[in-house]
Amino acid sequence: MLRCSRACAVVVDSLGSMNVEPGLYLYLGSAFGPGGIEARLARHAARSKAKRWHIDYLRPRTSLVEAWFSTALVQLEHDWAARALALPNAVVPLPRFGASDCRCASHLLRFPDSDSSSRSIEQTLAASDSDSFGRLEAAQLRGLARANQALRRAAG
Numbered sequence: 001m002l003r004c005s006r007a008c009a010v011v012v013d014s015l016g017s018m019n020v021e022p023g024l025y026l027y028l029g030s031a032f033g034p035g036g037i038e039a040r041l042a043r044h045a046a047r048s049k050a051k052r053w054h055i056d057y058l059r060p061r062t063s064l065v066e067a068w069f070s071t072a073l074v075q076l077e078h079d080w081a082a083r084a085l086a087l088p089n090a091v092v093p094l095p096r097f098g099a100s101d102c103r104c105a106s107h108l109l110r111f112p113d114s115d116s117s118s119r120s121i122e123q124t125l126a127a128s129d130s131d132s133f134g135r136l137e138a139a140q141l142r143g144l145a146r147a148n149q150a151l152r153r154a155a156g
């Protein structure tokens with residue numbers, strides 16, 4: 001989850017321009033590639049990098065809040081997107097964001113910036129997967145990104 005404190009606009013690849021209002025931005029993704037969740041979260045935590053996914057366009061304009069994850073071997077991102085969209089106050093800031101290859105309205109949702117938003121999102125996601133659900137705070141995510149960069153430098 002990301003936080004935008006000041007309104008701005010970003011052009012998100014072929015989706016076009018998005019008005020980024022202040023608020024909390026929940027992005028849903030999966031990480032079944034090499035390196036798994038660890039590598040994916042480290043990449044998202046890094047502010048600037050080559051732009052590959054829609055989220056890479058938004059990331060430099062936001063700050064990290066926290067991340068929720070599931071180590072389940074099934075893909076939960078679409079189910080999580082639907083459950084989060086059903087929450088009161090959920091807004092789709094840009095249709096199809098992160099959802100080019102599925103039928104979800106969007107994999108990016110905006111919520112009012114409050115502790116209660118954050119809590120209800122976490123409870124909603126955890127409810128569908130209590131066994132393999134976890135959470136990382138912003139400081140832990142930044143640490144992960146630093147470790148990842150150091151490892152890549154050492155590997156040349």
Ligand SMILES: [Zn+2]
Binds near residue numbers: 077104107
């Ligand atoms: Zn989807």
